[in-house]
Amino acid sequence: MNDIKVIVFGKENAGKSTLIRAIGRDVINIDKNNTTVSMDYGKINIGEKKIHFYGTPGQERFDFMRDILSKGANMGIIVLDTTMNLSQVDTDLLNELKQKNIPFLIFLNKSDISDAEPIRKKLNGFPTIIGSAKMGKGVNELIHTIVNLS
Ligand SMILES: Nc1nc2c(ncn2[C@@H]2O[C@H](COP(=O)(O)OP(=O)(O)OP(=O)(O)O)[C@@H](O)[C@H]2O)c(=O)[nH]1
Numbered sequence: 001m002n003d004i005k006v007i008v009f010g011k012e013n014a015g016k017s018t019l020i021r022a023i024g025r026d027v028i029n030i031d032k033n034n035t036t037v038s039m040d041y042g043k044i045n046i047g048e049k050k051i052h053f054y055g056t057p058g059q060e061r062f063d064f065m066r067d068i069l070s071k072g073a074n075m076g077i078i079v080l081d082t083t084m085n086l087s088q089v090d091t092d093l094l095n096e097l098k099q100k101n102i103p104f105l106i107f108l109n110k111s112d113i114s115d116a117e118p119i120r121k122k123l124n125g126f127p128t129i130i131g132s133a134k135m136g137k138g139v140n141e142l143i144h145t146i147v148n149l150s
Pocket residue numbers: 010011012013014015016017018019034035036037056057058059109110111112113131132133134135
């Protein structure tokens with residue numbers, strides 16, 4: 001498969017839009033007052049592969065957008081804000097992706113200002129990458145893991 005559709009999930013303010021900006025060059029963020037009101041989109045080409053990233057809005061009122069964007073997804077990324085504890089929204093997301101059989105990675109974001117290890121330990125058994133979308137840390141590892149999984 002040469003076109004890979006990756007959906008970026010996570011709760012409000014986790015850093016989804018920032019992560020997509022860190023991944024690609026031609027990126028669209030549809031934001032209003034610094035929150036995503038529709039979607040983000042970014043694309044990277046690696047060899048023969050085109051990886052399309054669709055960022056979802058974190059606000060609950062946009063639940064419908066997540067369903068629309070998730071159609072035909074090959075992979076998911078769950079962005080977690082490691083300055084906060086795991087929330088119900090996060091565990092619901094994990095369970096939903098497991099149920100839908102969509103392979104996913106968890107990006108433990110904001111590790112520039114927080115110790116991500118405690119959350120990583122709690123997520124024992126899930127594939128995690130510690131990073132910082134803002135600093136561009138962990139982004140290459142994320143891309144390579146996606147390419148290897150696809
Ligand atoms: N310190 C730090 N701040 C970050 C990092 N990633 C994102 N942020 C900040 O977190 C805030 C929210 O980032 P966004 O990328 O807009 O978050 P989002 O998940 O797209 O938010 P919604 O679209 O509202 O769901 C912004 O102020 C970012 O600068 C990071 O790795 N480290």
